[in-house]
Amino acid sequence: MAMGKAIERKDTNVALRQQKRKRNKRFMKKHWQLYLLLSIPLAFIITFKYIPMFGTVIAFKDYNVIKGMWGSEWVGFDHFIQFFNLPIFWTIIKNTLGLSLYGLAVGFPAPILLALALNEVRQGLFKRSVQMVTYAPYFISTVIMVSILIVALSPNTGIVNHFLGIFGLDPRNFMGEPALFKTIYVLSDVWQTTGYGAIIYLAALAGVNPELYEAAKIDGASRFQKIINIDLPSILPVTVILLILNIGNMMAIGFEKIYLMQNPLNVPTSEVISTYVYKVGLIESNFSFSTAVGLFNSIINLILLVVVNHVAKRVSNNSLW
């Protein structure tokens, strides 16, 4: 009896599958244009994203230009071991993690704070100007941003030292002090991206049901209580998603800005994985070694992302997948 049912179900399954296949074939035939369209950009993705992924095999080889990617000898994990044994290894890891964590600790709450504050203010000229002004620095290029830092913090002509001079303090070479590098990096990032980062939270806050505020008002909740009990819970999903993404990108901390801010004086604290990969790989042409360092970095990132996503799922039911 049960057997018969099982067989029957199998039959219908097979029939269904065949039907589905037929339908898909018909769809592809009829909509060949769609496939033609997407094949071109997809070819770009394959070329510039997937081929480099396969290209990471040179991390396990001794790449040389003459023998090419496939002709070079395998060396297994030699490059990785070499990297882990370098005295600079721990410095780079420490700098990368330190800079990311510092950036996360200061830079992640900043847009939330700005969005919550803006949400309290009534629509009008003031609110619009604050939004517009805070948002503008996002459009300043990295090169210009770093240039602004260099001219403003310059030891003899910079505005910051002139300002300190008023209080009788001696000028300092801010960009040259290794101890200050992280702070300058993080604070200038906050200055540049907080306004942009607040947009997404403002969007989430705009979607809050007004009845909730009404009810809170009738219950005699203060403004602060409304923020804690209505605003924060309603932006929580977005916050968790962004936090996951940020932690997943922790090791991939931006090359562009750090590389520009580097100078011989601050290298001890400013050398991170991405700048090291660039110098060893493209300036010194150690292709295989540099690829190994980069691959190590990508894998750590992937693991971080998966772990954080899993934790977020367990703790708050919000996750990327």
Added chain:
Amino acid sequence: MAKQKQNTIRESYGDRLFLAGVYLFLFIVLLVILLPLLNIISSSLSHPSAVVSGEVWLWPVDFSIAGYQAVFDNPNIIIGFRNSLFYTVVGTFINVVLTIMLAYPLSRKTLYGRGLVMAILVFTMLFDGGLIPYYLVVKSLGLLNTPWAMLLPGAVAVFQVIIARTFFQTTIPDDLYEAAEIDGCSDLRFITSVVLPLSKPIIAVMALMYAVGHWNTYFQALIFLRDPDLFPLQIILREILVLNSVDPTMMSNVDQALALAGLREQLKYALIVVASVPVLLIYPFVQKHFTKGVMIGSLKS
């Protein structure tokens, strides 16, 4: 309880204080962002010696446009401007066309293989091959040191594809498509005559995001270009502003009696202003769209 009952609930004293605090906080934020920008603009319009000695705060001192003259007398800067404009216009066009070509088919819920293609795209956001293999691919395609190196490698941004796909899904009703199908309208024709006219806002946002990216990037030029004639503005800026290599002979028509160091500072301030103006000019016009774009993206990450 001697208090009179009122129809509206009055704001308590504490709430008003709290709101005043919020306003103060926002005002301080406003100043923190605005003042440095004002100082740079004022410095660029002041006499070099006044800038160096620290007399300039928020208003130009001894008005002078020597810095701007030096900027426009520098042939490298002009070439950089021209190149950046070219990369931005052509690059953005390629970006937008390819992004739509990928995003529209993926927005069709009945597309066979949709899940697979999405998975292929999303995986690139999780893992990347790193700098050297990427460089070697560009090299083996023979793109090194050609304008194509600035246009093709980053032609499709997965994040933008996802935003555009979400937009198509939420704004183009299925009935519209079914009606077109009954009329015997092909997919391509449907895109050109129905989808594109309905998608102006997303195209504007996409174009802006891509364009700002092209205008502001220096990394691709740094690794792929060797020929100074191909350098975009950002690379020239880096040489002058960050690496500090202003060639004095480049400064023609400038009174040599001007302290060269002073003029150098001057040139820097003027250059910062000139390089940021194009992007900041466009920005107020598209701010509305831009916000919308970010919101669309946040709807369904």
